[in-house]
Amino acid sequence: MEKNINKYEALEKFYYFENDYCEPQLTDVDQPEIKALTDDYCAALWTEYVSENKRHLMLINHPEELKIKNEVKKEYNWQNDWNESNIDAFDKNVKNLIDWKEEDSVIFFWNKSSGIETKWALIYKYWISFLYEDEANIIINPKSKKVIILSTNGNLSIADRI
Numbered sequence: 001m002e003k004n005i006n007k008y009e010a011l012e013k014f015y016y017f018e019n020d021y022c023e024p025q026l027t028d029v030d031q032p033e034i035k036a037l038t039d040d041y042c043a044a045l046w047t048e049y050v051s052e053n054k055r056h057l058m059l060i061n062h063p064e065e066l067k068i069k070n071e072v073k074k075e076y077n078w079q080n081d082w083n084e085s086n087i088d089a090f091d092k093n094v095k096n097l098i099d100w101k102e103e104d105s106v107i108f109f110w111n112k113s114s115g116i117e118t119k120w121a122l123i124y125k126y127w128i129s130f131l132y133e134d135e136a137n138i139i140i141n142p143k144s145k146k147v148i149i150l151s152t153n154g155n156l157s158i159a160d161r162i
Contacts (some may be wrong), residue, residue, distance in 0.1 A: 005044065008035045024087055024129045030122055039113040046112040049140045049147075049161060052139060055112035057136035057149070068138075068147055071159040079133055079154025089125035098148060100141050107140045122158070 006119070012034045026034070037045065047054075050067055053062045062153035063069065074097060081089035109115040110132055123130065123139060130139065131150060139148040140161070149157040 005041050006038045007041045008117075011116075014114075022126060023085055024126070026129075030125070033122055034116055034118045034126075037107075037115045037117060041110070041116040043112050044114065045107055045140075046109060049107070049142075050109060050112075050138060050160050056065045057111075057138060058152070066085075067162045068149070068159045069148060069162055073155060073157045076082045076156055077151065077154035078127075078131065078156055082128055082131055082133060082154070085128060087128065091128040094127075094156065095124050096150070097156075098144075098146050100144060100146075104141050104143055107142070109138050109140070110135060143161065 007079055011031065031040045039090055051060060051065055054065050060066050078089065078094045100120045102119065106116060106120050106123060107115055107117050108123060120141065134152055136152055137150045145161050147159050147161055151157065
């Protein structure tokens with residue numbers, strides 16, 4: 001990865017973190033902890049952790065196109081909680097599925113050029129604002145080989161980075 005690459009830009013890049021859309025409302029303390037990745041930095045991280053050739057999880061058709069293996073679908077389905085704005089759902093249903101610390105820095109990808117870096121605790125606190133029911137997303141913790149894949153129709157899987 002290039003050393004001189006700009007890493008972050010204003011969070012305003014993503015309107016869904018504005019208070020009209022963010023659920024719960026983003027606090028002044030938490031807002032600086034959610035860092036929008038520049039397109040170039042996001043693409044470099046995506047290439048390192050997710051896929052060298054595909055720009056979106058939904059475009060991956062073959063396992064060899066993905067730097068992730070051993071995907072295990074979990075029973076929890078996030079879609080109903082998302083539709084019902086159940087703010088505590090990730091804290092109750094997802095946090096215990098993976099051995100990450102609250103303060104761990106994680107990367108949440110919407111696609112190769114859209115992502116944020118923040119603490120794991122803020123992902124499960126503001127999870128509703130991160131997800132869309134028609135998108136597939138991935139959460140990477142660089143300190144861990146485990147990843148979380150959030151797919152369409154509310155499917156949630158835990159997998160391993162290669």
